[in-house]
Ligand code: TXA
């Protein structure tokens with residue numbers, strides 16, 4: 001399949017009526033899959049009411065069929081047609097954070113979505129993105145759009161149209177290029193079916209921000225405890241994996257350097273992913289920059305790009321320091337731990 005690349009100016013007025021967006025929206029309505037930018041990561045969209053279309057998402061990504069998709073809409077008013085009941089906490093969170101980088105889980109309305117979207121669950125995740133291209137495409141398509149991240153399953157999520165092309169060129173109908181995404185990590189997924197919101201996947205809207213609105217918040221304990229099954233089915237899969245094995249170092253820059261030296265003594269070539277400030281302080285075979293020490297959101301923004309760039313390095317292993325688990329740091333460490341397959345090195349792992 002030839003994959004069309006539409007390059008759009010995200011600042012143009014009436015974007016939803018431009019020929020590029022209209023063509024992409026028509027493809028969506030005709031049952032094709034299209035990748036598009038959101039403020040979090042690029043999504044791979046299909047009409048959520050059309051099973052044949054949704055099936056193409058799973059095929060293009062190589063995604064396990066028990067992992068449900070998030071449904072995207074342009075206007076919060078549409079939500080009443082899609083879910084059984086917008087709970088009081090759901091209403092408050094939608095008002096506070098939508099449009100934006102957050103997805104809300106509600107009991108679904110029966111008979112609206114393809115069963116493939118919800119993977120057999122009686123709930124559905126809904127998101128109202130704020131990115132101008134996502135908004136324009138959803139408005140022009142005028143159907144609810146199921147969209148996972150537009151990467152091959154298991155790979156880091158795409159934060160540019162080039163990342164999408166690297167993974168899916170030839171497998172999907174088209175990609176709308178709206179430049180790099182802003183936040184860089186997928187939306188916060190919040191179960192709103194009960195009286196207290198439960199965070200199933202951390203993101204740029206933090207637990208503290210949600211707590212400020214509702215007065216209480218629960219973080220799915222499975223995110224911390226490996227032995228429990230996570231409530232978001234997607235959280236159990238290995239994800240975001242770079243080609244070279246990644247190890248996280250829980251400690252100081254000096255400890256990181258000691259591990260670099262230890263791997264080198266073992267005859268390994270070592271790459272290090274580090275903040276701009278730390279680059280010059282480390283002696284390794286190759287370095288990749290990832291954001292700035294002074295701003296966790298800059299690390300979130302460049303995390304997946306840094307992981308993808310590391311694939312071309314001529315190294316045997318990759319190392320990165322851990323980051324503070326405050327604010328968006330929770331989401332950063334959640335993704336990094338998965339990318340590292342939970343390999344975290346501490347002082348006690350140094351030999352003598
Ligand atoms: O930022 C984002 O959320 C991006 C952009 C494209 O919107 N989308 C995204 O989708 O990250 P995906 O499919 O890569 O991740 C969706 C996550 C998975 O962990 C999935 O298991 C969970 O949300 N999820 C979806 N529906 C659910 C439901 N009804 N109950 C529990 N978890 C659900």
Ligand code: MG
Pocket residue numbers: 148149157
């Ligand atoms: Mg994903």
